[in-house]
Amino acid sequence: MAIRQGLLALLSQGPRYGYQLRAEFEASTGATWPLNIGQVYTTLSRMERDGLVAPGEQDDQGRVVYTITEAGRAEMERWFGTPVAQSDRPRDELVIKLAMAVTAAADVRPVIQAQRVATMRTLQELTRAKRASVAGPAQRLVLDSMIFQAEAEQRWLDHCEAVLTASPQTQERQT
Amino acid sequence: MSFDPVVRLAGVSRVHGDGPQAVAALREVSLDVAAGELVAVMGPSGSGKSTLLNLAGGLDRPTSGEVVVEGRPLSGLSAGDLAGLRRRHVGYVFQDLNLIPSLTAAENVMLPRELDGVRMGQARREAMAALEEVGLAEVAGRFPEEISGGQRQRVAIARALVGERRLILADEPTGALDTPTGDDVLQLLRARCDAGAAALLVTHEPRYAGWADRVVFLRDGAIADSTLPLESAR
Structure with missing residues (x-):
């Protein structure tokens, strides 16, 4: 699934909050792929586990800014450099x-x-x-x-x- | 403004030849195109698309049925009156543009108005306005061979739009144009319809038919299907 790579691409522009990522993802894809905020946070926590993103400190409203790591950048570049396989499509x-x-x-x-x-x-x-x-x-x-x-x-x-x-x-x- | 359609085809058939050799190019086709409407006609080759367009514009006469343009039944008109009605009310855009190579863009656009008996100064002003509308004011003085294919097609559209023509008939107007240039052509037809014209567009390109309010599918000379008009949100 391309959600994680899509989020990495957005994070490559600078650190973002989860809700920002969701809004920007939908703005880029023309709302053809609506994400719910739960999907965004689940994906972020898996990417954190895999070392692709790093969370910052929680602010006073309990929000966390995520930053892309070197491994995250490498994953994004690998994604852009790899053609989509026909078998991956529905x-x-x-x-x-x-x-x-x-x-x-x-x-x-x-x-x-x-x-x-x-x-x-x-x-x-x-x-x-x-x-x-x-x-x-x-x-x-x-x-x-x-x-x-x-x-x-x-x-x-x-x-x-x-x-x-x-x-x-x-x-x-x-x- | 009246609620009558700009063009109405009522039970129109066109048969070529007679006896056992007779071939029906169009069978009992009924179709109204109202002011403001862009209707696309699709279908395999030989399904009667161009015949339908020629009948709607009075370039051909039906074997049976009636064609009514701007409230006037064409069957009752003399050849001279029909030619006059075509010149004043109907604009044609064809794939082979039929621009006259020895005339400038502006002169090509002026020509139908001059044939209408409009004075030269007025015809020129109208031609410039039409060229402006298609975004080509700056090439008005150039000859067809001095401008690009896309620009030539837009000149042909300006010529179809000049004056008070409310019925536009376009037969594969995007011809061999690339996709963005073809989109420009449809953008112009669309804008003209949004401003109150009625247009019939024959195309085999689904992406251009997508600009229409309604798409009619012809098969073997008859209307096989048609999409419902999109809710008017223009």
Whole structure:
């Protein structure tokens, strides 16, 4: 999970309180990955155990400032230097659903059409969010990523339809 | 402002050829585009997207059904009246830009207004305003070959917007433009719609269709699906 590396990246900018880390994490990722404060403190205490961050003294309100250690910096740099492996990403339910629909000889076309309308709707909403957004480049790039993903899904759905229309197997089933 | 759609297609069909060779390019398509609305039309090639656009703009006539632009049914118009209505009310943006190479950007934008019989001084002022709107005032005096592809496309859009045209028909207006430049083109169409125009946008790019209020999917000449309009939060 990238929460700890994300927190390290924020701490590399200077010492931070837990609540600050949470706010900055969400600001950077455009609230696409909401963290609760409990997750932040759990992660911080594990990173403290692993020597990646060091806590300061508690202030009079009971808050603790965390500072990144040398080991923490090294971990962050290792993270930035390592590509994300495909196997680390969650499986895509839509892909499985369509594959199963084809395997089970169900009528795939309505599945594709319903998804196409839903994904286009998502794309419209993302585009509107991007137009309305006054956020910085980090959030904008997150929105762009979601737009590209929705776009790719839409193209893939068109592709599925074209392949299935051309496939003699599906044509036999339809007749 | 009236509540009538800027363009209405009512049960429109277009058949090419007749007898056993007849091919239906469009079957019983009904579609309204209201002022302020940007509607994207998507579909595989041969699904009737461009036919729909040509019919909506009066460049082609339906075999059956009616097209109404700004409250005027096109079927009753003479060729001359139809041409006049096209010039005054409809702006076209095509993939191949059709800018005239021997005219400057400003002169290209002025041309449709001059054809309308608007005086040169007025046409120039309107052209400059339209170029300003697309952020190109500074290249007004340059020729098409002296500006970038993205700028040429924006000149073509200025030409489509000049005057009081409220219906904009755009067929793959982002053509071969890169993504940020294509986004600029959509930004302009969007702004024009937000200011009260109606636009029909044919595109095969989902990311550009994402700018629309409503997306219509054509298949085999008929509307297969359409997204519901987004709640108006413009």
